[in-house]
Amino acid sequence: MAIRATSLHVQLASLADATRSSDLVLLIGAVLGLFLFVHLALDLFVLRRRRRKRESLAQENRMAAAADLSAALARARGGEEVGRVLLDTLNELIGTDHSGLMLIDEGGTEARGLIARSDGADLDWYSAARIDLISEVSGVRCAYETRTLFFVENALDSSEVNAKLIERAGLKSVAFIPLESERRMIGVVSIGSTTGFLSFTPEQLALMNMLAAEGTLALERTYSLAALERALERERLVSEISRRVRSESDVDRLIEVALAETAEALGASRCFLRLGDPETPAPLRLEWRQEGLDPIPADATPYLSVSNLALRQGRTAAVTDVETSPELADESLGGREALLVLGSRAVLSAPIVLFGAVIGVLAVHAPAVRDWSNDDIAFIEAVAREFGIALYSANLLEENQQRLTQQEGLLAATEAMAGELELDSMLTRRLAGGRADLFRALSTRDVLAESVSQAIALLDADAALLLELEGSELVAHEGSSYGLGEMQGTRFPAAISVAGDLVYSRRPLVIGDLSLQERLETLDPIVREGFQALLGVPLIGSDDSLEGVLLVYSHAARAWRAKETEALVSLAANTAAALANAVLYLRVSFEREQSIAILSSVADGIVAVDREGKIVLWNAAVERSTGISSDEALGRTSVEVLRQELDSGAEQGETSISIKRGGRELWLEVTEATMRDPADQIAGKIYTLRDVSTDRFVEQAKSDFVSSVSHELRAPLTSIYGFAETLLRRGELFDETQRQTFLSYIASESERLTGIVDALLDVAELDSGDLQVELGQTDVAHIVREVVEVARQGESGSNGHEFVIDLGADESLGAEADRDKLRRVLVNLIDNAIKFSPDGGKVTVAGKKRPGVVELRVVDEGVGIPEEERERIFRKFYRGSPSVLRGGTGLGLFISRGLVTAMGGRIWVDSVEGEGSSFVLELVSSEAKGGEE
Amino acid sequence: MTRVLIIDDEAPIRLLCRVNLEAEGMEVSEAADGANGIEIARREQPDVILLDVMMPRLDGWEVADALLRDERTNEIPIIFLTARAEIRDRARGLDIGGVEYITKPFNPLELAPLIEALIERISQGDRDELRGEKLAELRALTRE
Known part of the structure; x- marks a missing residue:
């Protein structure tokens, strides 16, 4: 297959x-x-x-017999009954007059008589019969060890059977049948004849085996049932202890009962509880003992070695025989003697563990050697667990009781009736739970809705309505009703209706049965909806003014209890307070929003900090000037955010601080003011930050400008004044040539002075927009030659630069320009070229026509201009970095650009750093101009 | 004969100093920039140096610093000659180790007597005292 x-x-x-x-x-x-x-x-x-x-047809009879036995056994209850049915069946079917059943313990050391049948009656002595399976000779032992049926025809002569038993039973022939379950040998049945010698046929032996198998099953079932029942019984006991643990407030009484029940369940002579940790000889808390036994002396605890062992190890200790147990060999546990003196031979002890810590130990003593079963161990451990819980909850209960007593002391004193007390505490609980929810509601609508729903829950009412007093009317607002359909906007005249009564009396209105009050039914539209009972309370505001009414309705007639009325009054008070709170919140949040809106919109930066210096406001202007978002700033201190303390330490004042933004320095002018709370404590500080970086830059630039203008003016003045003084020296010291040189210096330096003054005037004009240009057809080439010639003459001595004019093929370059202004621009550019190129360097002035424009380039061999500087150099007051600095007002390029722009042209710089600069000047070509006309 | 080194990037100023000092019988050498000036100072060991502050590349402060740091030139008295008139500049000059500070424009006729007097005092070992006096003057000015 x-x-x-x-x-x-x-x-x-x-x-x-x-x-x-x-x-x-x-x-x-x-x-x-x-x-x-x-x-x-x-x-x-x-x-x-x-x-x-x-x-197997021959066996069919046996099978039938077995089936009958099986049925009979199923009806049998308990081991003895099972044994009786089995033995009787055997006697009947085999034809014997004696049969007995012995059970073998789990260890296989002993066989005990369960029941024996002889001539249809129990043999009384048999249940006390014992056979030692280890040392005694017996047929039972033989059957047990071989696990096979064993037959002795002449029992009296056999050396393989137990002579005493055989004699006592008066057996002549006997067969021993092992009862073997799946797990183990559970017993041996002996069957025989007291009247004569018998020889069993194989048929009979097979039948015996078959019946024994049935009996085995039944017995096992019986014993497992018994075990189950025992376990159940113990479960019940544990749960009973557990129940008491949770209900009994007198913990000593509880322990006493539990100890007695534990002892009884385990068949013990003593059962006691010791409390304390393993480090100390935990004292005896309570002991139960059989009548007639002496109590354990208080000073004996160090010698209770088994419970000491359980304490020390934190796990259950089971000692079968105190005399021989190797576990007690450790003398430090307390030895064996004390236990034996107490009459205890076997001890079972389980620690009481609570949250991982050993807090005590539970122990049972037995007077004889005893092999504690797994069930016993499980049981004592369960009880120990319950003890732990009992002790823990007893403590809690005690604390809780104290607290309750304190809280309810006054209340309880005035309340006699238990029912009232319960109702009151229920109402109190509901009120207290709801109070927080009421105050959590931040809009009046939410408060109203919360209030009516709480009123319903508080009193288990069917409907609730909250009306606010507005003038002479009571008005239902959104959310202010429950169980009444849409009420929003409904107005009731305060003069009439049920609610009206409340308005005037300002006292609770309690109506248990409306049908008895016809007047109300006709007056109140809600009552007409079919409500039978009503409870109404006024809503009193903080200033003792009436703000509205709170009403609850019930479909059925109802006797409102005083406590319920009180509870509703409390709810109404809470509601009034919560409403005021919501209104206040609304106002405060509105004001807050308003303040924030104002503060965010002001142009100056505003930073507010709380009393701990934590930033609570960081407006948009600060975000803009510092580049730090409010998300980053809020909740941190200014030092953390700006690396700078804003607080000057003074109550108020002005300071300047500088902070870094990127690589740039930012100057902020800080004005501070202290905010104080009503108790005059500092509540925080508020700072306005004004970004004065630009102002400062301009200030600095102006100051530098004044200083450089002063220097620029002083240089030519020095020559003019100096040479004048020199010429005025007494005596004929200088020849004519020298005097001419001096005078020419005086002249040229005066010109230089004029140039500087002109430049200053140009700036003033550019600044004010008054610059006038007179555009006309201009020969650019001519002006270039003129200016370069002057420059060449001006250069002398060691400084001498080389000048190159490159105008290509075009001898004339016509452009629309102001002759004078163009000359000034070129002078400027060439001066710069000289200034920024090394001595002897080449300065090239090139010109060419391009479509529509005339382009001039002034090229030097200097250090060049870094990319990032190329626009900046055209700014007012800008001067090169100190390494290339050589005086100057910082106005040349600014003026040049202004002039060129005014002439309709452009100026920029091309430069390769380290390889010189090329200033490019673009003017409208006069041809293009002519073309336009 | 007193030998004077003028370090100034402006030719007219150099000429102005030269003619007036030579008229008083002094020997004058010139340098148009700092580096050149330091070189000449080392080579010629002048009795006094007139040093302009605002010069391209090496400025006067840097030149003075280099001269005073070099044992070949650190004994030569330096007179700053500059258009920078602010007190803080004058203080800086003295701080660096200059002995006198002349602000442009100046009367060239007074240059030679000033140099003579200076050399006279220094030869008597009053160099530090002289600087101390100048600093005291400055402090007085600052206080005003």
């Missing part, structure tokens, strides 16, 4: 890709083959069964 199955499996596997018809044919063949095989196998099986049945 295996082979076939495999081949089929192969075929099936190939089915997956069996797309060809040949595969399909193979597959069908395989399936047919399998079918035939299975059919054949079934036939064979049935035949074999039939044969077997035929062979």
Whole structure:
């Protein structure tokens, strides 16, 4: 079959890709083959069964007997009953007059008589019969050890049977039948004849075996049932202890009962509880003992070695025999003697563990050697657990009780009736729970809705309505009703209706049965809706003014209790306070929003800090000037955010601080003011930050400008004044040539002075927009030659630069320009070129025509201008970095750009750093101009 | 004969000093920039140096610093000659180790007597005292 199955499996596997018809044919063949095989196998099986049945026909009687026994055993309750049924059946079917059943303990050391039947009666002595399976010779032992039926025809002569028992039973022939369950040998049945010698046929022996098997099953069932029942009983006991633990407030009484029950359940002579940690000889808390025993002396605890062991190890200690247990060999536990003196031979002890810590120990003592079962151990551990819980909850209960007593002391004193007390505490609880929710509601609508829903929950009412007093009317607002349909906007005249009564009396209105009050029914539209009971209370505001009414309705007539009225009054008071709170919140939040809106919109930066210096406000202007968002700033201190303390330490004042933004220095002018709370404590500080970086930059630039203008003016003045003084020296010290040189210096330096003054005037004009240009056709080439010539003459001595004019093929370059202004621009550019190139360097002035424009370039061989400087150099007051600084007002390029722009042209710089600069000047070509006209 | 080195980037100023000092019988050498000036000072060991502050590349402060740091030139008294008139500049000059500070424009006729007097005092070993006096003057000015 295996082979076939495999081949089929192969075929099936190939089915997956069996797309060809040949595969399909193979597959069908395989399936047919399998079918035939299975059919054949079934036939064979049935035949074999039939044969077997035929062979065992002789046994059918036995089987029937076994079935009968099985039925009878199923009805039997308890081991003895089972044994009786089994033994009687055996006696009857085998034809014997004596049979007995011995049970074997789990360890296989002893067989105990359970029941014996002789002539239809129990043998009384048999249940006390014991056979030592280790040392005594017996048929039982033999059957037990061989696990097979064992037959002795002449029992009196046999050395394999227990002579005493045989003699006592008066047996002549005997058979021993082992009762073997799946797990173990549970017992041995002996069956025999007291009247004559018997020889059992194989048929009889087979029957015995069969019946014994039935008996074994029944016995095992019985004993497992018993075990189950015992376990259940113990469960019940534990749960009973557990229940008491949770209900009994007198913990000593509880322990006492629990100890007694534990002792009883375990068949112990003593049971006690010690409390304390393993480090101390935990003192005895309570002990239960059998009558007639002496109590354990208080000073004996160090010698209670088994419970000491359990304490020390934190786990259950089970000692079968105090005298021999190796566990007690450790003298530090307290030895064996004290236990033996107490009359205890076996001890079982479990620690009481609470939250991982050993807090005590529970122990039971037994007067005789005892092998504690797993059930016993599980039981004592369960009890110990419950003790732990009991002790813990007893403590809690005690604390809780104290607290409750304190809280409810006054209340309880005035309340006599238990029912009232309960109602009151329920109402109090509901009120207290709801109060927080009421105050959590931040809009009046939410407060109203919360209030009516709480009123319903508080009094289990069917409907609730909260009306606010507005003038002479009571008005229902959004959310202020429950269970009454849409009420929003409904107005009731305060003069009439039920609610009106409240307005005037300002006292609770309690109506248990409206049908008795016809007047109200006609007056109140809500009452007409079919409510039978009503409870209404006024809503009194903080200034003792009436703000509205709170009403609850019930469909059924209802006797409102005083406590309920009080509770509703409290709810109304809470509601009034919560409403005031919501209004206040609204106002405060509005004011807050308003303040924030104002503060965010002001142009100056505003920063507010709380008393701890934590930033609570960081407006948009500060965000803009510092580049730090309010998210980053809020909740931190200014030092953390700006790396700078804003607080000057003074109550108020002005300071300047500088902070870094990126690589740039930012100057902020800080004005501070202290905010104080109503108790005159500092509540925080508020700072206005004004970004004065630009102002400061301009200030600095102006100051630098004044200083450089002063220097620029002083230089030519020095020459003019100096040479004048020199010429005025007494005596003929200088020849004519020298005097001419001095005078020419005086002249040229005066010109220089004029140039500086002109430049200053240009700036003033550019600044004020008064600059006038007179545009006209200008020969740029001519002006270039003129200016370069002057420069060449001006250069002398060691400074000498080389000047190159490159005007290409065009001898004239016509542009629309102001002749004078263009000259000034060129002078400026060439001066710069000289200033920023090394001595002897080449300065090239190139000009050419391009479509529509005339382009001039002034090229030097200086250090060049870094990319980032190329726009900045055209700014007012800008001067090169100190390494290339050589005086100057910082106005040249600013003026040049101004002039060129005024002439309709452009000026910029091309430069390669380190390879010199090329200033490019673009003017409108006069041809283009002419073309336009 | 007193030998004076003028370090100034402006040719007219150099000429102005030269003619007036030579008229008083002094020997004058010139340098148009700082580096050149330091070189000449080392080579010629002048009795006094007139040093302009605002010069391209090496400015007067840097030149003075280099001269005073070099043991070949640190004994030569330096007179700052500058258009920078602010007190803080004058203080800086003295702080660096200059002995006198002349603000442009100045009367060239007073240059030679000033140099003579200075050399006279320094030859008597009063150099530090002189600087102390100048600083005291400055402090008085600052207080005003």
